Amino acid sequence: MKEELTSCSSCLNENCFIKKHVHLEQMKKYIERKRSFVCKKAQQFIIEGAPIQGLYFIYKGKVKAVKTGINGREQIVRLTQDGDTLGFRGFGTSKRYLIGAYALEDTMLCNFSNEDMLEILHNVPEFTFDLMLFYAEELNKSENNIRKIAQMNVRERVIDTLLYIHKKFGQTNGVIELDLSRKEIADFAGTTDEQVIRVISSLKKEALIKTVGKKIGLVNIEKLKVEIIEHK
DNA sequence: GCATTAATTGGTC
């Protein structure tokens, strides 16, 4: 992971917490102290259980956050992209990261140290307020995910994750802009890769989706939405 | 082009 220069002033991520408050005078000194680096595709930059080294912000790229479960099975708990925040779950209360994080493509990251983050939380109320709203929203999302995994069947869960990654990462040239393996879709939907493959091939037969190599494209989004509408 | 890895399919429990 080599060091790289990313400047907040030229950053285009309007949804980034740091960027949102970069105009505040108190933020200046922290921004100067931030560290940034590039993480290559498939590399891990947060290790579950390792000591917390501050908060990460994605400058550009895509990342999965995972929790390791029983007999080594992984659960993808979050997928993130430009401007998103990582490592906030254990922040403040835990000394160690509660998740692991892997780059899904070459990703440029910004990192603020623990000390700086704590100082920001104490000194910049606008920032703290926004972060609190963010936590509330994230809590709601994760509760929704619990419900989905508990109540939806496999087909519905796969459709749901396809719709989710489609919405979050978009689709160009008819395929979703995110390189997830079938295994990773399974880790997200809480099932196995074989199940995912089976759902994908029946959806393909029904002409609701299409595949180009390992890439997936949604063809009939409305029909897919109808299938899971009662779980919304 | 070969070797490794991922996707797919079929079968068993």
Added chain:
DNA sequence: GACCAATTAATGC
């Protein structure tokens, strides 16, 4: 619906 095995497709080097 998970786990296993065999085949085929894709990808790295």
